[in-house]
Every structure is written in C-alpha cells, then in structure tokens.
C-alpha cells in the first residue's frame with residue numbers, strides 16, 4: 001500500500017519505518033529540510049533502540065523516502081497519517097495549530113481519494129475539524145473529491161516503540177466509513193495478527209480511548225505512589241505490598257512501580273488535556289485532577305528527603321549532590337517533563353550543587369540546564385560522584401542496578417544514597433555501609 005506520513009517526530013518515524021518493513025511504500029513529509037536531509041542520508045534524529053537500522057534498511061531498499069514536499073508525498077498515497085506535534089498551551093489544553101495546518105495543506109494538494117488518519121493524540125472532536133478543514137479547501141478549489149478521516153491513536157512506549165508497533169496489544173481504528181475500514185484492516189493485518197487485536201469503533205470513541213488509556217496508566221502510578229508514601233509512614237514496605245496486590249489478577253503487577261512520578265511527552269500532557277476537555281463540557285474530573293496533583297507532589301518527594309536529611313546539618317546550601325539518571329525513564333534520551341528537572345530546580349534553588357550523569361540524555365540535559373550554573377553534567381558514571389555529599393538515583397537505567405558499591409564509597413564524600421526508583425535492597429545497602437533512603441520503604445542506616 002502507498003502510505004504518506006506527515007511529521008517525522010517520534011510517532012511518525014517509528015510508524016513509517018514499521019509500515020515500510022512490512023513491504024508498504026512510505027513517503028515521509030517534514031517541514032524541516034535539515035531533518036529530511038539527515039534522514040535521507042540515513043541519520044536518525046531520535047534515540048530509539050532498533051529504529052536506525054530499520055530506517056536505514058528500508059530507505060536502502062527504496063520503500064522509505066523523505067521529502068519536504070507534501071504534494072509529492074500525497075500524490076500516490078492512499079493512507080495519509082498525520083503525526084505532527086500537539087504541544088500543550090499554557091492552560092493545559094492541546095494546541096492543534098499543526099494538525100489544522102496539515103489538514104488545510106492536504107485539502108489544497110489532494111487529487112484523488114485519501115484516507116486521512118489522525119495518529120497524533122488529539123482531543124475528542126478533532127477528526128470532525130480535520131474533515132471540515134479539508135472539505136473547505138476542496139470547495140475553494142471547486143472540487144468534490146471523496147476522502148475519509150479516521151482516528152488511529154498510537155500506544156508506543158519510548159524505548160520499546162518498534163516492538164510495540166510490530167506486536168501491538170491492540171490497534172484502534174475509529175471510523176464510520178466501510179471503505180476506510182477495509183483499507184486499514186489490510187494495512188494493519190500483518191501487525192494485529194489475531195482479529196481481536198484490531199478494534200474498530202466510532203471516531204470519537206477512538207479519540208477518547210487514547211486519553212482514557214493514558215489517564216488510567218497515570219492513575220495506576222499516582223495510586224501506587226500515594227500507597228508508597230503511606231507505607232513509609234506506617235512502616236510497611238511498598239515492594240511487598242505491590243506483590244500482595246498484584247497477585248490479584250484484577251489488579252496485576254504491571255505499571256504499579258512507585259518512583260519519582262511520571263514524566264515524558266504523553267502522560268503529563270494527556271492528563272492535563274483530558275481535565276481541560278472535561279471542564280470545557282462543565283464537568284470537574286476530580287479523580288484525574290488528583291492524579292495530576294499527586295504526581296506534582298511525587299516529583300518532589302526525593303528532593304524533600306534530601307533537604308530533610310541535611311536540615312539539621314546546616315541545610316543543602318553549598319553541598320553537592322551526585323545524580324544518576326536524568327531522562328524521564330530508562331532507554332530514552334527524552335528529558336520532557338522529566339522528574340529530574342523538578343528535583344534539580346528544587347535543590348539548586350536552595351543553593352545545592354548537582355553533578356549529574358545519564359548514559360544517553362547528557363547532551364539534552366546540558367541544553368536543559370544551560371542557564372543553571374549549579375548544574376554540571378558528566379560523561380562518566382563514577383566521575384559524577386567525586387566529592388559529592390550524597391547520590392540520588394533518578395532514572396532506572398540497567399547500569400545503575402548493580403554498580404560497584406566499593407567504588408561508589410571511594411568517590412562519594414559520605415556513603416549516602418537517595419534512591420527514587422527502589423533499585424537496591426535496604427538491608428544490602430545497610431550491610432554495605434550506606435545510609436539508604438528509597439520510596440515507600442523505611443530508611444536503612446549503615447551497619
């Protein structure tokens with residue numbers, strides 16, 4: 001099938017490469033000539049395991065091309081995926097300017113039947129707007145070409161996106177057109193191998209499904225974080241509680257790891273956008289608002305522990321904290337809404353110095369903190385520990401799971417670890433001579 005993908009960001013590029021991998025002819029369109037030039041040379045501007053090989057192989061075999069010219073991309077395409085950015089406005093609502101622009105350009109350039117597919121996460125009702133904009137542009141041209149608008153939200157996790165696309169839990173297709181449904185069924189058949197995985201529904205239900213899924217997942221995280229905070233106070237261990245509740249198959253073990261709060265490009269934005277949509281309709285979504293509030297508080301749990309620890313020793317001013325992990329989660333270089341940003345802002349506001357290391361996000365972090373003279377980013381995991389008063393672990397990279405504890409003690413000024421991801425066992429840390437503070441478990445003192 002001939003496919004056009006508009007927007008070579010995270011979702012667009014992964015989708016394009018994965019469609020091409022199954023033999024489809026894919027043209028990607030992006031307004032940024034620099035990105036298009038890099039991609040045509042085989043350089044991928046996004047860090048995602050497995051993506052570069054996939055792009056390179058399919059580009060070499062001629063199934064994947066990149067251009068800045070939307071009309072060229074549209075010419076032969078039957079399916080046109082809209083995967084442009086949908087940033088948040090200051091009030092938390094979703095800014096649809098790019099989606100609307102692309103819709104207008106499609107209406108101005110199309111010359112035959114097209115299935116226009118919203119893949120970006122967009123508020124309920126966006127497909128109707130896209131349909132109206134395209135129809136308006138066609139009217140201006142005096143044309144009456146047929147087209148369909150479909151909602152097909154993505155559920156890709158950064159760090160595992162290729163796998164998620166190739167072996168999805170489900171593919172959601174929202175359409176009221178049999179013609180569009182038939183083509184999308186054919187396009188997705190190699191991925192959604194069993195029929196139950198392809199879920200057809202109305203357009204608005206598909207748009208809503210994406211928000212409901214992300215808000216449900218965010219709710220699980222805020223829930224377990226709240227339980228963790230209570231566990232800590234009453235002297236329970238949240239790891240044990242997680243095992244205890246997860247064993248009930250109605251609850252399950254997945255996605256209930258406590259930590260420093262959720263970040264990334266999806267959860268924070270989507271939770272706020274759904275709150276906004278509900279309010280537009282005059283409904284106050286109390287639970288989802290609380291999910292957001294609990295998360296904002298959770299992001300500062302670790303820095304509060306650090307400040308409390310040093311409170312009776314003159315505070316954190318003038319002290320140095322080593323930090324392992326800056327990206328919002330492991331296996332990505334993404335710093336968007338990363339809890340590390342809130343933690344660092346909170347501590348440096350009180351005069352604490354930060355020596356941070358991340359296996360992949362170092363360059364993006366340098367950019368993020370370029371105006372903060374108290375933050376230094378290191379390229380070496382143990383080098384960041386030198387002369388620091390304590391270590392904070394903020395992202396769960398595998399290389400932090402089993403580090404050289406003797407080396408850590410040699411570099412750190414004092415053997416103190418604040419662990420925002422519960423990577424270590426309190427009893428082990430205590431036997432190794434560390435003061436150890438984690439999430440939802442009692443602190444451990446050095447033996």
Ligand code: UDX
Nearest residue numbers: 154155156157158255256257259262263264266328329
């Ligand atoms: C998420 C959704 O999983 C995906 O389906 C959607 O399309 C986009 O948003 P992503 O943002 O890549 O994907 O990351 P995810 O792995 O879901 O983690 C989100 C955040 O939650 C991270 O900050 C992570 O550290 C945190 N998290 C996740 C927890 O704190 N505890 C958990 O148990 C799981």
